[in-house]
Amino acid sequence: MPETITIEVWRYRPEQDSEPAWDSYEVPLRKEWAVLDGLNHIKDQLDGTLSYRWSCRMGICGSCGMTVNGEPKLSCSTFLTDYAPGPVRVEPMRNFPVIRDLVVEMGDFMAKLPTVKPWLVSGDDEPDEDAEYLQTPVEMDDYKRYSMCINCMLCYSACPVYALDPEFIGPAAIALAQRYNLDSRDAGAEDRRDVLASAEGVWACTFVGECSVACPKDVDPAGAIQRYKLTAATKAVKDLLLPRGAR
Amino acid sequence: MTTKRSPEPFAWLLFSAGGMVAALLVPVLLLLFGIAFPLGLLSAPDHAYLASVVSHPITLLVLFGLCVLALLHWAHRFRYTLYDGLQLKKYGVPITICCYGGAIVGSVVAAVVLLRAL
Amino acid sequence: MSTRDAASSEQRLYRPPVSLTWWLRKPSYLLFGLRELSSVFIAWFVVYLLMLVYAVSSGSAAYQDFLDLSANPLVLILNVIALAFVLLHTITWFGLAPKAMVLRLGARRVPPGVILAAHYAAWLVVSAVVAWVILR
Numbered sequence: 407m408p409e410t411i412t413i414e415v416w417r418y419r420p421e422q423d424s425e426p427a428w429d430s431y432e433v434p435l436r437k438e439w440a441v442l443d444g445l446n447h448i449k450d451q452l453d454g455t456l457s458y459r460w461s462c463r464m465g466i467c468g469s470c471g472m473t474v475n476g477e478p479k480l481s482c483s484t485f486l487t488d489y490a491p492g493p494v495r496v497e498p499m500r501n502f503p504v505i506r507d508l509v510v511e512m513g514d515f516m517a518k519l520p521t522v523k524p525w526l527v528s529g530d531d532e533p534d535e536d537a538e539y540l541q542t543p544v545e546m547d548d549y550k551r552y553s554m555c556i557n558c559m560l561c562y563s564a565c566p567v568y569a570l571d572p573e574f575i576g577p578a579a580i581a582l583a584q585r586y587n588l589d590s591r592d593a594g595a596e597d598r599r600d601v602l603a604s605a606e607g608v609w610a611c612t613f614v615g616e617c618s619v620a621c622p623k624d625v626d627p628a629g630a631i632q633r634y635k636l637t638a639a640t641k642a643v644k645d646l647l648l649p650r651g652a653r
Numbered sequence: 654m655t656t657k658r659s660p661e662p663f664a665w666l667l668f669s670a671g672g673m674v675a676a677l678l679v680p681v682l683l684l685l686f687g688i689a690f691p692l693g694l695l696s697a698p699d700h701a702y703l704a705s706v707v708s709h710p711i712t713l714l715v716l717f718g719l720c721v722l723a724l725l726h727w728a729h730r731f732r733y734t735l736y737d738g739l740q741l742k743k744y745g746v747p748i749t750i751c752c753y754g755g756a757i758v759g760s761v762v763a764a765v766v767l768l769r770a771l
Numbered sequence: 772m773s774t775r776d777a778a779s780s781e782q783r784l785y786r787p788p789v790s791l792t793w794w795l796r797k798p799s800y801l802l803f804g805l806r807e808l809s810s811v812f813i814a815w816f817v818v819y820l821l822m823l824v825y826a827v828s829s830g831s832a833a834y835q836d837f838l839d840l841s842a843n844p845l846v847l848i849l850n851v852i853a854l855a856f857v858l859l860h861t862i863t864w865f866g867l868a869p870k871a872m873v874l875r876l877g878a879r880r881v882p883p884g885v886i887l888a889a890h891y892a893a894w895l896v897v898s899a900v901v902a903w904v905i906l907r
């Protein structure tokens with residue numbers, strides 16, 4: 407194994423550059439080092455001006471998403487040795503405006519997420535404070551996969567439809583809506599339908615499937631969208647055929 | 654958002670039905686009539702027999718369903734191919750009219766051709 | 772959503788352009804593009820099928836003309852390409868179908884592999900029936 411590896415970092419410094427540029431750094435190549443450790447080495451030892459986000463270093467907080475050699479990755483869970491002998495190219499997540507270096511503007515996702523009401527909507531007008539809402543393991547299996555989402559936005563970064571149509575509500579928001587729609591304790595499916603079943607909701611998706619490939623938590627947002635298309639289409643047919651009361 | 658009355662779910666259901674019918678039926682038909690018979694790998698059925706198959710009402714019904722659904726499948730998918738592949742979403746309305754208009758014209762032609770075979 | 776624009780008035784955001792050939796950037800994007808293009812060849816097949824039916828119902832001479840046309844190298848090449856695209860359509864279609872369908876038997880969810888196998892079995896049966904009707 408070579409002693410070092412070259413990391414090529416995409417740099418954008420809005421106060422001095424009008425165009426992005428590449429900077430190269432040599433970092434030690436260690437078996438236990440992720441790309442994020444390489445970036446931390448750069449920031450601590452070589453170039454303190456480098457900007458990027460991270461927190462947990464263990465694939466939980468979802469803040470360290472980047473494009474590594476062209477693929478959307480969590481930089482804390484992507485190991486340098488997998489790219490030896492290098493170089494490793496690190497870019498910001500695609501499909502988002504870049505604030506600086508590897509830091510992207512995520513306001514768009516933050517604005518869209520609450521529109522699908524990603525929380526339990528109670529069916530009762532006056533919920534009983536002390537009530538327990540029981541659920542069997544089989545019922546939990548219906549949505550458990552979607553509840554693993556860490557909001558890292560790698561799926562948006564992988565999605566060409568989002569790149570072309572920024573109004574698209576996007577993979578994670580729809581998967582999270584399904585996380586609650588499929589929860590036996592939730593009564594909010596009808597509330598979420600206006601957003602999900604709109605032209606900028608599931609119908610914008612052409613099932614490229616890259617979001618599910620990119621997802622580090624195996625959430626399968628493409629599957630969630632596809633499933634909701636079937637649900638929304640069934641509902642639309644019912645709306646057409648059945649009188650109001652019978653739905 | 655005026656969403657509940659959007660035609661998208663119906664377009665999608667027809668797209669899906671067409672995709673399924675095409676996936677099941679088109680490979681075998683294209684393999685036989687487009688490749689195996691012309692290349693002489695299999696001998697083509699004689700005219701009298703094929704005419705009797707084609708003029709059967711069940712055959713005509715299946716072929717009509719196949720043509721209409723496959724064209725609607727094309728209309729939906731091709732519309733998105735133009736939107737995304739060539740970034741033409743700003744011309745969404747004329748593209749939609751051309752694609753579904755084409756599918757409707759094609760369906761009428763199919764009906765005429767198939768009725769003629771009855 | 773307006774948040775993007777609101778932010779841009781204070782910051783100098785860099786917005787990477789989307790190239791017209793984005794679908795060439797990755798093999799998986801290219802495969803997606805080809806899959807979407809398959810619809811063109813399905814439309815071509817409808818045209819070809821209607822030509823066949825028209826010829827058959829016009830008499831045996833017209834049918835022979837159709838057979839001659841189908842043996843024309845250009846038509847043959849077109850049909851070979853079309854078959855490749857149609858097979859791509861079928862395989863990808865069956866591969867994606869289990870994602871939309873969630874079937875249950877009692878409380879248990881039918882595994883995606885079983886749904887996939889059922890699609891291939893149906894394809895085999897339909898193809899065999901069609902071939903039998905035509906070749907009998």
Ligand code: SF4
Nearest residue numbers: 555556558559561621
């Ligand atoms: S669905 Fe997966 S890729 Fe998308 S934000 Fe959630 S964890 Fe990240």
Ligand code: FES
Nearest residue numbers: 462463468470482
């Ligand atoms: S630093 Fe938290 S997910 Fe990578």
